[in-house]
Structure formats: structure tokens, C-alpha cells
Amino acid sequence: MTAVIVGDRARLPxxxxxxxxRNAQAFSGRAWxxxxxxDYLSLGSPSDLDGFFNTGGTFTGWFNxxxxxxxxxxxxxxxxxxxxxxxxxxxxxxxxxxxxxDGSWTYNGGGGASHGMWFHLVLSxxxxxxxxxxxxxxxxxxxxxxxxxxxxxxxxADTSNKFxxxxxxxxxxxxxxxxxxxKFITSTVTAAxxxxxxxxxxxxxxxxxxxxxxxxxxxxxxxxxxxxTTVGGLYFxxxxxxxxxALSTNGAMSFGHPVAPQLGLRSSSSRVLVNNVSGKQASATxxxxxxxxxxxxxxxxxxxxxxxxxxWRMGGTTATDDDFLELYLNxxxxxxxYGDGSVTAGSxxxxxxxxxxxxxxxxxxxxxxxxxxSEISTSGALGQAADISTATLIxxxxxxxxTAFPFDGVISEIAVWDSVLTSxxxxxxxxxxxxxxxANAVDGGNLLNWYKCDNNVSLTNLSDNSTNVATYxxxxxxxxxxxxxxxxxxxxxxxxxxxxQGSGVFCIPPQRSVTGKLGGVLTSPxxxxxxxxxxxxxxxxxxGYTDSYQAIWQFRPGNDRGPRxxxxxxxxxQMDYGGATxxxxxxxxxxxxxGNWTFVVLQRLAAASFKGWARKIxxxxxxxxxxAVDVGDMTDPDSGVCGWGYRADNDAYNLNGPLAFPxxxxxxxxxxxxxxxxxxxxxxxxxxxxxxx
Amino acid sequence: MTQWSxxxxxxxxxxxxxxxxxxxxxxxxxxxxxxxxxTEVHPTYRQAxxxxxxxxxxxxxxxxxxxxxxxxxxxxxxxxQAEGFSLMPQSKAAELVASWAPDGPx
Numbered sequence: 001m002t003a004v005i006v007g008d009r010a011r012l013p014x015x016x017x018x019x020x021x022r023n024a025q026a027f028s029g030r031a032w033x034x035x036x037x038x039d040y041l042s043l044g045s046p047s048d049l050d051g052f053f054n055t056g057g058t059f060t061g062w063f064n065x066x067x068x069x070x071x072x073x074x075x076x077x078x079x080x081x082x083x084x085x086x087x088x089x090x091x092x093x094x095x096x097x098x099x100x101x102d103g104s105w106t107y108n109g110g111g112g113a114s115h116g117m118w119f120h121l122v123l124s125x126x127x128x129x130x131x132x133x134x135x136x137x138x139x140x141x142x143x144x145x146x147x148x149x150x151x152x153x154x155x156x157a158d159t160s161n162k163f164x165x166x167x168x169x170x171x172x173x174x175x176x177x178x179x180x181x182x183k184f185i186t187s188t189v190t191a192a193x194x195x196x197x198x199x200x201x202x203x204x205x206x207x208x209x210x211x212x213x214x215x216x217x218x219x220x221x222x223x224x225x226x227x228x229t230t231v232g233g234l235y236f237x238x239x240x241x242x243x244x245x246a247l248s249t250n251g252a253m254s255f256g257h258p259v260a261p262q263l264g265l266r267s268s269s270s271r272v273l274v275n276n277v278s279g280k281q282a283s284a285t286x287x288x289x290x291x292x293x294x295x296x297x298x299x300x301x302x303x304x305x306x307x308x309x310x311x312w313r314m315g316g317t318t319a320t321d322d323d324f325l326e327l328y329l330n331x332x333x334x335x336x337x338y339g340d341g342s343v344t345a346g347s348x349x350x351x352x353x354x355x356x357x358x359x360x361x362x363x364x365x366x367x368x369x370x371x372x373x374s375e376i377s378t379s380g381a382l383g384q385a386a387d388i389s390t391a392t393l394i395x396x397x398x399x400x401x402x403t404a405f406p407f408d409g410v411i412s413e414i415a416v417w418d419s420v421l422t423s424x425x426x427x428x429x430x431x432x433x434x435x436x437x438x439a440n441a442v443d444g445g446n447l448l449n450w451y452k453c454d455n456n457v458s459l460t461n462l463s464d465n466s467t468n469v470a471t472y473x474x475x476x477x478x479x480x481x482x483x484x485x486x487x488x489x490x491x492x493x494x495x496x497x498x499x500x501q502g503s504g505v506f507c508i509p510p511q512r513s514v515t516g517k518l519g520g521v522l523t524s525p526x527x528x529x530x531x532x533x534x535x536x537x538x539x540x541x542x543x544g545y546t547d548s549y550q551a552i553w554q555f556r557p558g559n560d561r562g563p564r565x566x567x568x569x570x571x572x573x574q575m576d577y578g579g580a581t582x583x584x585x586x587x588x589x590x591x592x593x594x595g596n597w598t599f600v601v602l603q604r605l606a607a608a609s610f611k612g613w614a615r616k617i618x619x620x621x622x623x624x625x626x627x628a629v630d631v632g633d634m635t636d637p638d639s640g641v642c643g644w645g646y647r648a649d650n651d652a653y654n655l656n657g658p659l660a661f662p663x664x665x666x667x668x669x670x671x672x673x674x675x676x677x678x679x680x681x682x683x684x685x686x687x688x689x690x691x692x693x
Numbered sequence: 694m695t696q697w698s699x700x701x702x703x704x705x706x707x708x709x710x711x712x713x714x715x716x717x718x719x720x721x722x723x724x725x726x727x728x729x730x731x732t733e734v735h736p737t738y739r740q741a742x743x744x745x746x747x748x749x750x751x752x753x754x755x756x757x758x759x760x761x762x763x764x765x766x767x768x769x770x771x772x773x774q775a776e777g778f779s780l781m782p783q784s785k786a787a788e789l790v791a792s793w794a795p796d797g798p799x
Contacts, residue, residue, distance in 0.1 A: 036787030037701060037758045038750030067784070070791040171751040173794045176787050228698040228762045230745045250748040250760070638722070 030221035032236065033254035036067060036176025040166035041218070041236065041246040045078070045159055048215045048242055049184060052077065053096060053134075054155040056126040058189045060197060061182035064118045065089055065175070072175045074121070076168045078160020083123060084173065089114050092143070094134050096127055100153030103127070108146040111138025118178075120201070122194040127155035135191070140198035142191055164218075164246065178254045184216040184244075185209060211351045216244040225641070226525045227252040241303075272412040272434075273396065273453040274478040276303070278404040281397035282459050282477075284470035286416055287448040289391040290314070292362035295421040296327070298414040299434045300407070301353050305333040308405040311356075312414055313398040315388035325367075325386045326398060327358055328405065337367055340383035345369040345376040355430050360386050361420045373430035375423065393449060395459070395470060412453045415439040415463075419446035440464045454479070456656065457544025457594075475546055523643040527555055527664060529562060529604070529634035535672045536563065537601035537613070538644060538662035539685050540655060544594050545570040548652040552600055553662065557640025561633070563602055567655070570594050575602045575612045581632030586612035586625045597660075597689045599682050603672045604634075613678060617686055622675070661685050700770070701786035703779040704759045706752060710737045716772035720744045751790040758786055 032041070043049065052059075059075060071084040071093070080097035091108040113119035125134035130151050136143045160168065164182065165175035181201065189197070193206035200206075205214055217240040223231055231248045238244040275281070300311050308330055315324030325339040333350065337343045337358055348354040348371060357370040366382040368375055395414055396407045412434050421443060429437045439450040440463065449466050451459040456477040459470035540552050549566040556562035556578060563577040571593050575586040590598065593616070601613040608630035615622045644662040647653035665673070673681070712735050713720065720741040724732045734740070738759050741747040750758030764770050773780060781789070 035699070035760075035783050037760060037783070037790050038752075039748075067787060069788070070794045072791075167794070171753075171793075172790075174751055174787075174790055225745075228746065230748050230762075232742060232745055232748055250750060 030223075031062075031064070031178040031180035031254045032220040032231070032248065033178045033227070033252050034165050034175050034250075035252075036072070036174050037250075038166070038171055038174050039230075039248070039250035039252075040170060040174065041164040041248055041251070042170075043162040043164070043216065043244055043246050045161050046216075046242070046244045048186075049162055049244065050159045051155070051157045052184060052186070053081070053125045053127045054157065055128055056124075056186065056188040058122060058124040058185040058187060059083070059183070060120070060122045060185070060194075062118055062120055062180045062201070063113075063177065064179070065113070065115055065177040067115060067176045071173050073163065073165060073167050073173045074175060074179075076163045076166065076173075077158040078162060078168045079156055079158060081156075081158050082167075085175075091146070092121075092136060094123060094125070094136065096125065096134075096151060097156035097158060098127075098130075098151035098153045099156055101149065101151055103130075103151030104147075104149040105134055105136075105145050106147035107136050107143045109143070111136075111141060111143050113138055120198040122189065122197060124188045124194065126188050127151070135188075135194070137191070137194040137198070140195035142194075165251075170249070180220045182216075182218040182220060183214060183240075185213050186215055187213040214240045215242055216240055218246050220246075221253075223253050223523050225253050225523050227254065229525065272410045272479065273459075274410050275396040275407045276409070276478075278397070278399060278406050279474050280406060280472065280477060281399055282395040282451075282453075282470040282472050284393045284395070284449055284451070284459070284461070285468045286314075286391040286393055287463065287466035287468065288418060290360075290388045290416065290418050290448065292385050292387045293360060293418070293420050294388065295357060295359045295417040295419060295425075296325075296414070297355070297357040297417075297421070297426075297429055297439075298327070299353055299355050299412045300409060302329055302333075302348070302350050302407075302409040304408045305329065305331055305350065306408060307331055309407045309409065310394075310396070310398050310405045311407050311411060312396075313394045313402075314416065315386070315390050315392065317390065317392055317394070317401050319402060321390065323387050323389045325358070325360070325388065327356060328407075335369075335371065336380075337369060337378075337382070339366075339386045341381050343367065343369065343378040343380045343382060345378050346371055348372075353434055355434075357421065357426045357429065359420055359426075370423070370426045370430075373427055393470070395451065395453065400473060413437070413439075413451070414453065415450040416448045417443055417446045418448050419443055455543045457546055523641050524555070524662075526557060526636060526640070526642055527562070527666070529555075529666075531607065531633050532669065533604050533606065533667040533672045534665060535601060535603045535667065535678075536662075536664040537599060537678075537681070539597050539599050539660040539689060540567070540645070541597045541657045541659075542567055542594055542655060543657045546656070549574075550655045551645060551647045551653045552655060552659070553642075553644050554647050555642040556636060557642055558636045558638025560638075561636040562642075563634070565600060565602060566653075567593065573598075573600060573612070573614050577602070577604075577610065577631060577634065579631030579634045581630060584610065584627050584629040584631055586610065586627055588612055588614050588623050588625050590614045590616065590623055592616065597686075599685060601678060605672055615682055617689060622678070660689060698763050699760045699783060700764045701750070701781050701783060702759045702761065702773050703756050703781070703786075703789070704738060704776075705778075706755055706757050708776075709739050709749065709757055709759070712737055713741055714772035714776055716768045719769070720747060750786070751793065753793045758790060760786070 068085040068089050069087045074083040076082045080095050080102045082095050084093045089110040094105045096103040120139050122137040126132050167173040196206040216238050218236050219239055220236050230250045230252055232250045235245040235247055310328040313326040329335055333347045335345045335348055355372055359368040362385050366385045425442050428442055439447055447463045449461050450463040451470050456479040461468050542550055549568050552565040554564050556564050561578045565575045568574045571589055571591055573588045597617040599615050603611045608628050610627045613622050613624045645655040645659040721735050724734055746762035748760045
């Protein structure tokens with residue numbers, strides 16, 4: 001599986017209300033901005049964008065042009081394949097590189113767009129024939145071609161570096177304005193699909209377009225770096241999962257755009273297990289051996305059929321023990337149940353969530369398989385009824401004692417019952433959606449083990465009848481955060497149906513989870529702490545401690561002055577702060593820190609008076625520690641990225657969970673918040689977060 | 694996109710790898726070698742981009758746009774003017790760069 005980076009849903013409150021209902025088409029988003037003096041994005045020359053239009057391709061995005069006077073480039077694919085603006089937004093010119101004569105199509109008129117106005121652009125073209133014309137849609141409306149040079153020869157492959165916002169020399173015709181939500185789709189779209197993209201900007205792809213056609217998706221909202229600092233040298237994530245990230249040269253983040261769809265800020269804390277390499281499986285001991293009557297249910301999404309992909313194995317763990325059952329997808333994408341013989345149960349589509357329930361009642365034909373709430377007519381046969389006498393469950397592989405066939409995709413909610421679920425039970429699970437069901441409420445008395453697969457430290461057993469966790473073979477398990485709510489097709493990992501969190505909760509890319517990294521990083525400009533009093537704090541919820549510190553905040557870009565705060569063990573928070581004179585540290589022990597929302601605060605109360613505070617959401621009082629060291633001027637002279645929940649230089653220090661309501665108050669020489677005021681701030685945050693605790 | 698906090702300098706192309714004027718010290722940084730020896734660096738225009746408060750923009754055969762965030766009026770702007778560089782706001786810089794562009798859509 002290629003590295004998967006998922007853009008998570010991120011509507012601000014103007015886009016969605018607190019219950020997840022959409023408020024018309026209102027978005028308040030970030031965008032990537034240029035100033036017309038040479039800012040641009042470079043995609044390099046990834047092979048899956050070569051010959052982009054040659055067999056049908058669609059480029060789409062949201063744009064807000066500040067000025068245009070001389071063929072400013074929206075894109076340039078390095079040869080003669082470009083999309084340019086005409087002066088004063090008076091039209092568009094698309095050219096395509098052909099071997100003999102380049103094609104060129106001119107559209108006069110802005111299509112209703114003008115300077116300072118966000119508009120949606122779709123350019124769809126198939127260069128497989130000289131007779132084809134490109135279709136340009138502005139805000140869903142097809143534009144008339146006013147001038148044309150018909151191409152001659154064959155379409156050139158366009159294998160050069162691909163630029164956004166500038167000519168292919170990286171200097172000329174720079175775009176001046178903002179852009180957001182850029183997508184490269186290797187398929188043409190119809191007028192209806194172009195209109196759908198405009199009218200439903202929160203939808204990743206229009207109806208009928210396969211997710212595999214999305215080769216690059218740049219939400220362009222990754223940073224919240226103030227516009228007095230460029231985002232030059234930083235990459236913008238490709239949320240399509242194809243690794244086609246865009247490197248910014250200069251450019252800046254732009255904020256407060258009421259139209260541009262925005263991803264990355266508001267997100268879920270719900271996560272699922274990503275598996276794609278050997279040695280990442282989870283193993284558990286079942287509460288009891290299931291014997292011959294049992295049910296196993298799970299959700300999965302396969303990402304690629306490159307080999308046998310084992311979802312789970314139950315029972316025998318050696319080659320000589322044939323009392324086992326496995327659910328897997330073979331390299332042809334067929335879903336199979338394998339024990340003493342194998343049963344084939346259809347070919348679930350790649351890249352979509354599927355719910356599979358395997359039921360054994362000890363009689364011939366030995367098992368039923370439900371896929372997405374339908375009992376599947378199977379082919380093949382198990383030679384005999386499975387009799388699972390070994391109480392083991394392996395999730396995501398059959399290793400370690402057997403040959404590794406790691407599942408290539410994501411897995412959620414594996415539940416095992418020592419009973420035969422009815423079709424009605426299966427419907428209940430299916431209708432509840434991914435992570436939407438309470439398995440204890442479905443024949444709960446016979447539920448053995450149940451794992452949501454949402455923790456990268458170990459998998460908590462949510463069964464009321466058992467506490468056996470599932471342990472990972474590796475310490476650095478990959479997870480991915482998945483959007484919550486009912487909006488379909490929002491990310492390549494679909495959506496979950498768990499309750500949404502209150503607004504303001506931010507999900508950090510899971511710790512160490514390079515494969516499953518997603519969304520934005522909560523960066524911040526430096527703060528001139530100086531020698532004034534201040535209070536800073538936020539809510540955090542770490543799902544587990546691995547082997548590295550987890551950054552809560554880091555405002556010490558030069559590693560000498562400013563405050564930092566880390567989770568340093570499963571029960572410890574450490575804050576250190578440096579100044580021109582010296583550094584000092586606050587350390588606090590907080591029991592049950594993992595898995596519980598905790599409000600963490602550090603204050604400078606006076607020159608030689610600092611105090612750290614921590615309070616879990618269920619606590620009635622604070623844990624605190626005071627220090628009496630004057631560290632001196634705390635403004636760090638170095639420029640650098642500060643932020644919340646992560647350290648810019650290393651994914652290993654990411655917070656292992658969500659973060660909410662980060663704030664810094666600069667009090668000057670005034671008295672900082674006293675305990676009663678901190679209590680009020682605590683209660684304010686608690687109201688939003690209590691539903692998730 | 695208008696960026697009020699930025700000033701745009703038209704710098705001779707052959708000076709991009711020369712040191713910033715001595716009066717502009719805000720972008721100075723230190724380097725530490727393997728032996729722990731610390732060296733203070735007064736950067737060139739190109740090296741100053743590491744701060745991300747300096748950016749190298751479009752160029753033609755003789756000049757390149759260098760943009761600076763939040764230059765102060767007392768020392769930094771006079772220091773650049775003393776080098777003989779034209780300083781301009783974003784709109785003028787964008788206009789100038791547009792005039793350098795190839796004369797066609799391709």
C-alpha cells in the first residue's frame with residue numbers, strides 16, 4: 001500500500017452545527033496564498049500524473065484571484081500544457097502539448113468570476129483524439145470555447161515537473177491570489193459531475209468517479225502559520241493517498257475564506273488500525289475457546305490486492321493445528337473463509353468499508369457469511385465444521401508462527417461471540433455503521449471479545465465479559481483517524497458513525513504513524529513571552545503511552561527559551577521553560593492520564609513564580625506544582641515553528657490523541673488567572689468534551 | 694494576495710549569494726559543528742530564507758525579487774536602500790513581475 005495520508009473533515013462551526021448538521025454551503029477555511037511575485041507549488045514529476053490528460057483527466061479546485069494581467073498560471077505541466085488566466089479575469093486559456101501542433105482553447109469571459117471572488121473551476125479533457133475539446137466549467141457552468149487551435153500529432157506525455165501557480169521556469173507568470181482543494185482526477189467528468197463538485201464541495205469526488213481515479217488531492221489548508229511568515233519549504237499533504245505532496249516555494253497561509261472547503265481542523269478522535277506490512281498484527285486471548293458455534297464480525301477496508309490479505313485468524317496458531325478459521329482476501333480480491341477447505345464469498349470492492357460476519361453453527365455447510373448485511377451464496381466448502389479449541393485471535397495477519405500475510409488496509413471492530421447471531425443481529429451491527437454499534441447490546445451474554453481497533457498502544461477489549469487486551473507485535477502501530485458523521489466519501493477511509501465531538505477538538509496525526517498520518521498540524525507563530533506574566537493551557541487526551549514523549553505544546557523553537565509541555569509517561573506531565581538566565585521544570589504525576597481528557601495549564605505568576613496545573617475531566621481538584629526560579633527573558637530569539645500536540649522535527653513526539661482549546665493569555669504585569677478562574681475555564685471546556693470522555 | 698507586512702526588494706541577481714547588509718541582523722543564526730564549535734552566521738539573501746521571513750521570488754536576467762517580512766523603518770529599510778535596491782509594496786512587485794512574463798499563454 002502506498003503511504004496514505006487522509007484529509008480529515010474540518011468544517012468550522014459556520015459549516016456544521018454541533019450535531020453535525022450541515023448549514024447550507026457555508027465554509028470557513030484556510031487556503032494557500034500567493035502574492036504574484038514568484039510563489040508556487042511544485043508536485044515534481046510523479047508517474048501517476050504523467051500524461052495526465054492523455055487518456056482523460058480532470059483538474060479541479062477553488063480559486064480566488066487577486067490580480068491578473070499577463071497569463072498567470074493556474075498550472076503548468078512543464079512543456080506546453082498549461083492553464084492560464086487572461087488579463088483582469090477576462091477569460092482562460094488552456095494549452096496542451098502535442099507532438100506537431102499544440103492544442104489551444106480560449107475562453108473569453110470569466111464565467112461570472114472576477115478578482116477577489118472565490119470560484120470553482122473544473123477542466124476536463126481527453127487528449128486521446130485530436131477532435132476532442134476540453135470542457136471548462138466555472139461554478140458548474142460549461143464555458144464556451146471562443147478560440148481554438150486544433151492539435152496535430154500525438155499528445156505529449158507531460159512527464160516534466162508539474163507546477164501550480166507559476167510558469168514552468170519557476171519564476172514567470174506567477175499567480176496572485178489563493179487556491180484550495182486542488183484535485184487531479186484521471187477521468188473526465190460530465191457536466192452533471194462538474195456541477196455536483198461545485199454544489200457539494202464537501203464531497204471528495206462526484207458520483208460515479210472511482211476513488212482510484214483521484215491521483216492527487218491538495219486541500220491546501222495544512223498550516224495555521226501567520227501570513228508574516230512564508231510556508232516556503234513546507235509540503236502540503238496529498239490527501240488522496242498517493243503521496244503526491246506539493247512543495248511550496250514562498251507562499252503563505254490565508255485565512256477566513258467563507259467559501260473554500262477546508263479540511264484538517266475539525267476532526268475525529270476515532271481511529272482505526274492500519275496494516276500493510278509484516279509484524280504489525282495484534283494478538284489476543286479469547287475469553288474462552290469458541291468451539292463449533294460462534295460468530296465473528298468485523299469491518300474492514302482493503303486498500304490493495306497485492307497478496308493474500310488476512311483480516312483475522314481464530315484458533316490454531318501452528319501449521320499442524322487445523323482447528324482454525326481465517327477470513328482473508330486472496331490476491332484476486334475474493335473474500336474467503338478458510339479452515340478445513342475454503343469458502344469463497346464474493347469480491348468486496350477495494351477502498352470501501354465492508355462488514356463481514358462469519359457464523360458457524362456446527363452443522364453443514366458449516367458456516368454462513370454475511371457481507372454488508374446480505375447472506376452470501378458461497379462456493380467451495382469447508383471439509384468439516386470448524387472446532388476452535390484454541391482461544392486465540394490474531395487481527396491483521398496469521399503471523400508470527402505462520403507465514404506472514406499482512407492485511408493491506410484498515411480494520412475496525414472485531415467482535416467474537418460464543419453463539420450464533422441471527423440475521424437480525426447482523427442487521428443491527430450493519431445498520432449501526434463502522435464503530436457505531438455496541439456489541440454488548442447484541443447477544444451480549446455470549447460476547448467473548450470485542451475490539452474497536454482504535455488504539456495504537458494495545459487494543460482495549462470492550463466486551464463486558466472479558467478484559468483481555470489484544471497486544472501488538474510491534475510497538476509503533478500505525479493508526480489512521482477517520483472522519484465522523486454521516487457525510488460519505490469525505491476521505492479515502494470513509495466515515496464513521498460515532499458521535500461527533502464538540503467543536504474545537506483537533507486531532508494530531510497519530511504518534512509515529514507515518515503511514516496513517518492525516519490532517520493538519522496545529523502550528524503557531526512564536527510568542528513574545530518576554531518577562532511578562534502569562535497563562536497557557538489546553539485539553540489533551542492521550543490514548544496510550546508508547547516509548548516517546550508526547551508533546552502537548554512546544555514554544556521553544558531554538559531549544560533555549562520558551563515553554564514546553566510533554567506527557568513523559570502514562571502518568572506524568574512535565575513542563576520546562578527556559579529564559580535568558582536559566583531553565584526550570586515542573587513535573588506532575590497524574591493517575592489515569594491515559595484515555596482521559598485532561599486540562600493542562602502552565603503559568604508565569606511573577607518573575608520567580610511559575611505553576612503547573614493538571615486536572616482530568618472527572619477530577620474535582622487540581623494536581624499542581626509551583627516553582628520559584630526566575631528564568632529571565634523568555635522570548636526565544638530564534639525563528640521557528642511552534643505549536644500544539646507535536647514537535648516540528650519528529651513525528652515520534654506527536655500527541656497520541658486529540659487536543660482541544662489551546663490558548664495563551666499574555667497578562668503583562670497583571671495577575672494571571674487564579675484558581676477560581678481556572679476552574680471556570682475548566683468547566684467551559686468540560687461542557688464540550690464530556691460527551692467524549 | 695495582498696501581504697501588507699511584506700516589503701519587496703529588487704535585488705541584483707549577482708548579489709543573491711552575498712551577505713545581507715550588516716544592519717540587518719534579525720536573520721543571523723548559529724551553526725554548531727560536530728565538535729560543538731558554534732559559528733555565528735550572517736546570512737546571504739538565499740540563506741536568510743531559512744527563517745521563512747525572507748523569500749526569493751521571481752527573477753529575470755538581471756534581478757530577482759527578494760521579499761522581507763516586517764522590515765523596520767529605522768535600520769533595515771535604509772540598509773537595503775543603501776545597497777541601491779528598489780523597494781516596493783506587493784502590488785508594485787506583482788506588476789513588475791507580470792511585465793517580465795513570456796508573451797504568450799504557453
